[in-house]
Amino acid sequence: MIILEKGKVSFFLASRSIIRGNKGITTFTILVMTLIFLQIVLFSSILGGVTVQFNKLMVDYQTGNLVIEPVENEKYIEDTSSLQKKIEGLPEIIGSSARLRSSGVISHQGKEVGTVIYGIDPGDESQVTHLESAMLSGEFISCPDRGEIILGREVSGGYGALMESKSLGGVEVGNTVNVKIEGVNREFRVKGIYSTLYSNTDSSAYINKADMEEILGVKNRANEIAVKTTSDISEEDARMKLLSLGIKEEIRTWHEFAGMLKTIESTLTMLRNAFSAIGLLIAFVIIFVVIYVNIVNKKRQIGVQKAIGIDQKVIVTSFVIQAVLYAFIGITLGYLIMHYIISPYTIVHPLQIAVGPISLILENFEAFSRAALLFLAAVIGSFIPAYNLSKKSLLELIWGK
Amino acid sequence: MENNTKSDVIIETKDVTRIFYMGEVEVKALRGVSLKIKRGEFVAIMGSSGSGKSTFLNQLGLLDIPTSGTVIINSIDTSKMSEKEKGNFRLHNLGYVFQDYALLPELSAIENVCLPLMMQGKSKEEYQRAASAVLISVGLEDRLDQFPSKMSGGQQQRVSIARALAHKPRVLFADEPCANLDSLASKQILELFRKFNKEEDQTIVMVTHEEWHMEYVDRVIRLKDGVLES
Numbered sequence A: 001m002i003i004l005e006k007g008k009v010s011f012f013l014a015s016r017s018i019i020r021g022n023k024g025i026t027t028f029t030i031l032v033m034t035l036i037f038l039q040i041v042l043f044s045s046i047l048g049g050v051t052v053q054f055n056k057l058m059v060d061y062q063t064g065n066l067v068i069e070p071v072e073n074e075k076y077i078e079d080t081s082s083l084q085k086k087i088e089g090l091p092e093i094i095g096s097s098a099r100l101r102s103s104g105v106i107s108h109q110g111k112e113v114g115t116v117i118y119g120i121d122p123g124d125e126s127q128v129t130h131l132e133s134a135m136l137s138g139e140f141i142s143c144p145d146r147g148e149i150i151l152g153r154e155v156s157g158g159y160g161a162l163m164e165s166k167s168l169g170g171v172e173v174g175n176t177v178n179v180k181i182e183g184v185n186r187e188f189r190v191k192g193i194y195s196t197l198y199s200n201t202d203s204s205a206y207i208n209k210a211d212m213e214e215i216l217g218v219k220n221r222a223n224e225i226a227v228k229t230t231s232d233i234s235e236e237d238a239r240m241k242l243l244s245l246g247i248k249e250e251i252r253t254w255h256e257f258a259g260m261l262k263t264i265e266s267t268l269t270m271l272r273n274a275f276s277a278i279g280l281l282i283a284f285v286i287i288f289v290v291i292y293v294n295i296v297n298k299k300r301q302i303g304v305q306k307a308i309g310i311d312q313k314v315i316v317t318s319f320v321i322q323a324v325l326y327a328f329i330g331i332t333l334g335y336l337i338m339h340y341i342i343s344p345y346t347i348v349h350p351l352q353i354a355v356g357p358i359s360l361i362l363e364n365f366e367a368f369s370r371a372a373l374l375f376l377a378a379v380i381g382s383f384i385p386a387y388n389l390s391k392k393s394l395l396e397l398i399w400g401k
Numbered sequence B: 001m002e003n004n005t006k007s008d009v010i011i012e013t014k015d016v017t018r019i020f021y022m023g024e025v026e027v028k029a030l031r032g033v034s035l036k037i038k039r040g041e042f043v044a045i046m047g048s049s050g051s052g053k054s055t056f057l058n059q060l061g062l063l064d065i066p067t068s069g070t071v072i073i074n075s076i077d078t079s080k081m082s083e084k085e086k087g088n089f090r091l092h093n094l095g096y097v098f099q100d101y102a103l104l105p106e107l108s109a110i111e112n113v114c115l116p117l118m119m120q121g122k123s124k125e126e127y128q129r130a131a132s133a134v135l136i137s138v139g140l141e142d143r144l145d146q147f148p149s150k151m152s153g154g155q156q157q158r159v160s161i162a163r164a165l166a167h168k169p170r171v172l173f174a175d176e177p178c179a180n181l182d183s184l185a186s187k188q189i190l191e192l193f194r195k196f197n198k199e200e201d202q203t204i205v206m207v208t209h210e211e212w213h214m215e216y217v218d219r220v221i222r223l224k225d226g227v228l229e230s
């Protein structure tokens, strides 16, 4: 009851101060809060955007939505053609690509590159990944053609490869390269060179499945089947559907392959937190200084309030409320700017970075947790100066003695 | 001394001293002042500059703490009070008028007057009624919502008097309330004081150095070098 009464007085003083106080200081303080909030969330949403883009590349160029793998301790999935037929009978499945996968060495004019080589059915692959549209030069392999290979730019070299020195150093479409898989040497004609920006795919090579079957001496088998689902079913649900078909192989969603990314992701998260911490520290100092200056200017007013019997707690609380209101307005503005201007803008005009275009999305959890910390900074940044000042003697506060 | 609240003495000081320490130097602003002020009295404290008038008023008004001696208000020994209790005592029993008005610039006239009443926990209806009544009685009926920065010195001082009197304090303290005003505005302020003193039996203790103010008051207390002049 009494607390409520006192709270009312604090709120009254705070609201009058905001409404009728110096407009310049009010605007400045709110602007500072807005910018600090944006600074903190922008950085973390850039890192968030990188993660999203990385996952998208993986789905688009490697895993599709789901990957079927051999049962434990088996090297191959058997009878893939009937398995694929079964899967593709489901309306939620757009396509599947059964791949043979082997490590191999590709050599050209004395240079060699060790890499992963996939044997694919080009038609099937195009149902699952966008590889076909990632060609920088030449063409994608086609079904009947044998003895042809497409190389990622990290293998061929040139075309802006990121690690040129580890590549074949500039193989061109039409060149012949030697491919050695499990001790078997074959000549392949380079039909195309591609880049997906997804580093795993860009440092691989693809040949026709029939060629690979011949080299490995297998038939109707695969090391993995990548599956593309329609967008209106979740990976988990799609997995359940496949399981209900009686498939005994391992079925994984792409999330499980993001494992490689997890190491990067944890580094990114660490960076993200470190930057947030620095941002918050700066925020705290700025908020403290702005509020401190504002409060010191009101030294005499605080003295007068105290003299006429306003409780010290009420006075301190009024400054804390004021700071929290500034923070609230500033953060709300920042959130709206992020949500209605920056995010939509970067969705239409993504930022171009090494892994491709990214959009800045502000996750609500992120926004709330950063906002909470800013509120804390506002509370501490206002409490300390208000408390220190208001506990001084009346003589000092009113007459400066 | 009588110890009941009906006593006609409202303030009594006993050998009040106040020494300021400025580094090594001691400034003895008050060197033992004992006096009594009666309920309903209008008292002026006079004396030359530096004689200790303001310092003494601050002891009476509980705005400062004496180095030694006691200040008894309404039969209560204030030296035993904590800071918080003093704040509460000031809120309910005392009113202040400062030389430079000391209004809160972000509050309108009526809000300035309402503030102590709000702090007392009065309802909105109560404090608004009381505040406008007292503002009307100081002649500011048409300026209730005006801000201090838009008012003349005399008007601001009247708002400040209204704020000091709105909660019907036992004692009103005023430190040179007319020092920043011309003689016409000063007269209006002194007449207001006299009106509240006569009509409401308001006890007033006012510091002044203008001899012509004497005609408004019941009694003059003269200080010289921190002691009473007799």
Ligand SMILES: Nc1ncnc2c1ncn2[C@@H]1O[C@H](COP(=O)(O)OP(=O)(O)OP(=O)(O)O)[C@@H](O)[C@H]1O
Pocket: A395, A401, B020, B021, B022, B027, B028, B029, B047, B048, B049, B050, B051, B052, B053, B054, B055, B056, B209
């Ligand atoms: N906070 C302080 N610290 C040090 N000395 C002080 C302080 N306050 C007052 N004094 C000194 O105490 C003495 C009395 O001061 P006070 O302000 O009470 O005088 P006054 O009678 O009100 O003078 P005036 O008419 O100029 O207002 C002066 O010598 C003054 O310098």
Ligand SMILES: [Mg+2]
Pocket: B053, B054, B055
């Ligand atoms: Mg003085």
